[in-house]
Amino acid sequence: MKILKISLLIIMLFVISCKSQPKDQYEISCSAINGASKYHFFIEKKSANGYHLVEDMDYLQPDVTNFRVAVSQSPSIVQIFDNDGSYYMVGIVAEDTAGFYGPMGTAEFRVGVTPQKPSAITIRKLR
Numbered sequence: 376m377k378i379l380k381i382s383l384l385i386i387m388l389f390v391i392s393c394k395s396q397p398k399d400q401y402e403i404s405c406s407a408i409n410g411a412s413k414y415h416f417f418i419e420k421k422s423a424n425g426y427h428l429v430e431d432m433d434y435l436q437p438d439v440t441n442f443r444v445a446v447s448q449s450p451s452i453v454q455i456f457d458n459d460g461s462y463y464m465v466g467i468v469a470e471d472t473a474g475f476y477g478p479m480g481t482a483e484f485r486v487g488v489t490p491q492k493p494s495a496i497t498i499r500k501l502r
Contacts, residue, residue, distance in 0.1 A: 397458050399487065404451030405480060408469040414450050417442040417466035417479070428466040431478040442466070458487025 403416060419428045419442045427438050434440070445452045456463070462485050470476040 411469035415468040421462035456486040
């Protein structure tokens with residue numbers, strides 16, 4: 376009976392420690408776009424079926440609107456993620472004051488494991 380109680384206690388501790396992943400805040404941002412009055416932010420966790428969010432898509436497609444997490448006047452937001460190594464796709468759409476919006480820009484990242492991919496890489500010859 377004691378062995379059973381000890382085993383159950385160990386299993387409970389293991390399950391509790393696995394479910395409480397450490398969380399961190401991540402800033403999601405893009406370059407400010409001239410004429411944009413607000414930005415729509417979308418986040419999708421990678422699944423076995425891949426992603427619904429794709430580069431240059433129309434954000435009003437019915438299977439995408441449920442991934443919107445924020446609408447902001449600023450080109451950046453802060454979100455909290457579990458540091459469990461999961462992959463996410465982020466999409467951002469800019470909209471002007473007349474309601475016109477551009478195509479979605481996307482980027483994939485992995486939380487808690489690797490830094491984000493550098494963007495705007497340049498190479499230039501030095502004298």
